[in-house]
Amino acid sequence: MNISLDYLNIKKHNGLYRNAGIPELVKFALARGEASLSDKGALVVNTGKYTGRSPKDRFIVRDETTENTVNWGEVCLPIGEDVFDKLYNKVVKYIEEKELFVFDGYVGAMEEYSMPIRVVCECAYQAMFSTQMFRRPTEEQLAKHIPEFNVISAPGFKADGVEDGVNSEAFVLMNFSKKIILIGGTAYSGEIKKSIFSVMNFLLPQKGVLPMHCSANIGDDGQTVVFFGLSGTGKTTLSTDPERKLIGDDEHGWCEDGVFNFEGGCYAKTIGLDKEKEKEIYNAIKFGAVLENVVVDENGVPDYKDGSLTENTRTAYPIEFIDNIKVSGTGNNPSKIIFLTADAFGIMPPVSKLTKEAAMYHFMSGYTSKVAGTERGITEPMITFSACFGEPFMLLNPAVYAKLLGEKIDKHDTEVYLVNTGWIGGVYGIGKRINLSYTRAMVTGIISGELGKVEYYEHPVFNLLIPKQCPGVPDEVLNPRELWEDKDAYDRKAFELADKFEENFSKFNNVPENILEAGLNKILV
Numbered sequence: 001m002n003i004s005l006d007y008l009n010i011k012k013h014n015g016l017y018r019n020a021g022i023p024e025l026v027k028f029a030l031a032r033g034e035a036s037l038s039d040k041g042a043l044v045v046n047t048g049k050y051t052g053r054s055p056k057d058r059f060i061v062r063d064e065t066t067e068n069t070v071n072w073g074e075v076c077l078p079i080g081e082d083v084f085d086k087l088y089n090k091v092v093k094y095i096e097e098k099e100l101f102v103f104d105g106y107v108g109a110m111e112e113y114s115m116p117i118r119v120v121c122e123c124a125y126q127a128m129f130s131t132q133m134f135r136r137p138t139e140e141q142l143a144k145h146i147p148e149f150n151v152i153s154a155p156g157f158k159a160d161g162v163e164d165g166v167n168s169e170a171f172v173l174m175n176f177s178k179k180i181i182l183i184g185g186t187a188y189s190g191e192i193k194k195s196i197f198s199v200m201n202f203l204l205p206q207k208g209v210l211p212m213h214c215s216a217n218i219g220d221d222g223q224t225v226v227f228f229g230l231s232g233t234g235k236t237t238l239s240t241d242p243e244r245k246l247i248g249d250d251e252h253g254w255c256e257d258g259v260f261n262f263e264g265g266c267y268a269k270t271i272g273l274d275k276e277k278e279k280e281i282y283n284a285i286k287f288g289a290v291l292e293n294v295v296v297d298e299n300g301v302p303d304y305k306d307g308s309l310t311e312n313t314r315t316a317y318p319i320e321f322i323d324n325i326k327v328s329g330t331g332n333n334p335s336k337i338i339f340l341t342a343d344a345f346g347i348m349p350p351v352s353k354l355t356k357e358a359a360m361y362h363f364m365s366g367y368t369s370k371v372a373g374t375e376r377g378i379t380e381p382m383i384t385f386s387a388c389f390g391e392p393f394m395l396l397n398p399a400v401y402a403k404l405l406g407e408k409i410d411k412h413d414t415e416v417y418l419v420n421t422g423w424i425g426g427v428y429g430i431g432k433r434i435n436l437s438y439t440r441a442m443v444t445g446i447i448s449g450e451l452g453k454v455e456y457y458e459h460p461v462f463n464l465l466i467p468k469q470c471p472g473v474p475d476e477v478l479n480p481r482e483l484w485e486d487k488d489a490y491d492r493k494a495f496e497l498a499d500k501f502e503e504n505f506s507k508f509n510n511v512p513e514n515i516l517e518a519g520l521n522k523i524l525v
Contacts, residue, residue, distance in 0.1 A: 003102065005120065008150060008180070009088075012096040019104055019142060020124075022131065022288050028101070028124035035125050039300040041287030042315070045125050047155075050170060050186035051293050051310035053194060055392055057186070058172040059083075065176045069202070071397045083165035084173050088182055090164075094157045101127030104145045106135040107196055109329030110260035113209055113253055117196060118147035122154045129189040129290050132318045134196070135264040135329070149179045149199055155187035174198065189292060189316065193267060194393055197251050200262055202395045210254040210404040213390030215239035216247040216261070216331055224259060224331035225447055226252065228389040229340030230368045231312075234421045236268040237436070238340070238443055240280045245326040246319065254334070254408055261329035266322070270294055270313045273304040277436055284321035291315050333412040336446055342422035344369035344383055346431040347494045349480050350473070351442040352418045352464035353456060356409045357518035359416035363388060364402045364508060365501060365519070369422060385504040399508065417446050418464060425483040427493065434477075441472030461494045461521055462501075 003018055005011070020028070026043055029035040035045045060070055062078035070076050101121045108114035119130040130151075137145060158169035166173075170185035172195060181195045201211040214228045215235040224247070229235045236249045248261030249268065268281050270291070275282045285291065285302070292314040295306040307313065319325050339362055341348060354362060366386040385391075387398035394401060409416065421439055425431035445451040445467075456465040469475055476482055484490040498520050505511070505519065 005100075008120070008152070009092055010095065010100075010120070013100045014097050015099040016102060017099070017127075018102040019131070019137075020101065020127065022128060025101070025124050025128040025131070026287075029128065032124060034123055036296070037300055038285070038291060038296055038302055040285060042285050042289040042291045043125055043128060044291045044294060044296055044300070044302075045187075046309065047187040047189070047292055050188045052188060052312045053190055053392070054168075054170050054172070054186055054188075056167055057170045058392075059166065059174070060395070061173065061175040061177065063177050070395050075391055076395055079165060079173065081175075084175050084182070087159060087164055087166070087171065087173065087184070088180070091152060091154050091157050091182060091184055095122060095154055098122055103127050103130040103134070104142060104147065105130070105137050105264075106141075107200060107262045108253065108260060109135065109248075109262070110253070110255065110257070113204065113207065113255060113260065115148050115200065115203070116145055117149050117151065119151040119153065119192060122156055123187065125290060126153055126155075126187075126189055126192065129316050130192060132288065132290065132316050133193055133263055133265040133267060149181070149196070151181045151183065151192055151195060153183040153192055155183075155185065157184040159185055176202065189290070190267065190314070193263075197262065198393045198395055200251070200253070201393055204253055205396060205400055205404060208255070208404075210401060210408060211394075212252045212254060212259075213250070213388065213393060214252055215249045216252050216259050216334070217241055217244040218247055218326055218331040219244050219447070222332050223336070223447065224334045225336045225338065226254075226259060226334045227338045227340055228363075229421075230366075230370070230386055230389055232269060232370075233340040233342045233368055234439065235340060236266060236281065237278055238338075238439065240278070240322060242280065242324055244447075245324050246322050247326045247331045248319065248329060258330060258332045259334060260331075263319075264329070265316060265318045267314060267316050270302075270304050270315050271307050271311050280322050281315070284317045285315050286321070289315055289317035289321065333408070334414050335412075337409070337414055337416045338443065338446060339363070339389065339416065339418045341368045341418065341420050343367070343420045344423055344428040345493055345497050346423040346426045346428070346484070347480060347490070347497050348418070348420040348422070348462070349459065349464060349466045350420050350424060350434055350438065350478060351446070351451070351470060352459070352466050353451070354416040354418055354464070355518055356406060356416070357515050358463055359409060360402050360406050360515050361505075361519035362418060363405055364398050364511075365504060366391060367501065369428075383500065385500075399511075415446075415452070417451070419443065424477070424480060431483070438473045438477060442470055444472070445470045461498050463518055463521055
């Protein structure tokens with residue numbers, strides 16, 4: 001089916017392929033030298049210099065649409081319309097001699113909130129990534145498809161940095177008035193995915209929908225559970241449960257009728273991927289999947305332990321590659337919410353229960369550690385606070401999202417838990433990362449309701465309710481202080497972490513006192 005890109009001012013190119021099939025895109029990628037094949041048939045891509053998101057290279061056009069809505073600051077960096085237009089014209093000129101690969105599809109599994117998108121790619125493998133990552137149209141939908149938002153990705157075009165009004169050769173520019181995302185200089189496909197996520201996070205709250213950086217699954221009993229957390233905290237691993245149907249692994253909306261997945265695929269980290277512990281993800285890496293920056297041998301056999309290219313090795317595959325899924329991509333209003341944090345301090349309990357106010361506090365705080373490779377320059381865990389467990393993608397004031405969360409917890413009587421998938425028994429380098437089997441047992445206890453039946457006690461510094469028992473987990477593992485050889489050192493580090501929480505929370509204005517009090521024990525801190 002022929003289409004015109006004239007409305008994007010793309011009037012010249014060297015061939016246009018719209019919604020090509022996966023076999024065809026694989027052939028293109030191989031013939032053009034973009035990729036190789038793994039022993040199982042997955043497309044193996046090396047994205048070069050950029051193996052993670054480049055947050056200092058993402059800008060939002062500051063204009064009438066965004067001036068008074070975007071939460072401007074270190075995360076949401078502004079540029080003028082003239083900067084966007086100058087780079088846009090350069091990219092259009094650059095692709096005149098290029099073959100272009102177009103994916104037309106949708107974001108949002110619930111029709112009322114679904115957004116038609118178009119992704120125009122210089123590289124065949126990014127078109128394949130987009131095909132597998134977003135929601136694929138039927139023939140009927142494709143015939144009448146009119147994109148509401150457009151992504152143009154040209155990894156081979158490099159900006160002139162400051163001369164072009166940006167920071168480096170790479171750039172991700174978001175223009176809400178023109179409804180265009182312009183990406184250049186970086187071949188990391190995650191920039192495409194997260195840019196679209198950011199657009200949804202900007203638009204949906206205006207419709208009373210809470211956009212969430214979370215995974216979600218549903219049981220046979222209809223109980224929906226969502227897992228919040230930054231990349232590397234275990235969202236994909238923990239939500240991919242053979243006993244429960246996967247709704248989606250990363251991005252969802254919560255509306256009056258329940259939750260819905262934004263995407264049609266999964267984008268999972270593969271560093272240290274274990275065939276036995278994460279068999280659903282392991283088995284999904286086959287023909288039709290994309291492997292980014294995974295080292296393979298001469299026979300195409302991946303070495304998932306090898307992080308020499310990056311710790312942020314990834315695989316993208318359609319959700320249908322997982323056996324147990326909710327085909328509709330929708331679920332009921334959540335009965336349980338699980339916040340995931342990778343605590344590099346070794347202070348947070350492996351599992352704890354939160355009141356609504358504490359949930360809002362920890363949601364706004366978004367405490368975790370950035371793990372190696374998810375962003376350029378991160379080589380070991382680094383403490384961070386990422387509002388709403390996804391601050392780089394949440395373009396509005398965090399209070400907007402927190403208010404929506406609190407309202408929905410109240411309305412649907414949703415229970416909230418905090419699960420630490422990070423370090424116990426000491427700080428990073430001294431303690432150890434908690435055993436995945438224990439974390440799975442805690443999640444099972446939350447979902448089954450068993451953790452609702454046990455006795456709890458309060459953490460002396462953080463107002464967290466810690467269970468005294470959890471089926472499948474030794475009692476001593478549940479008490480973070482007891483796991484430290486030096487208890488005084490634990491106390492000092494706990495106060496140090498509390499100070500960081502308080503310092504971070506000071507940037508929020510007009511926070512209700514009951515939410516502030518729900519976070520820290522003011523008597524001790």
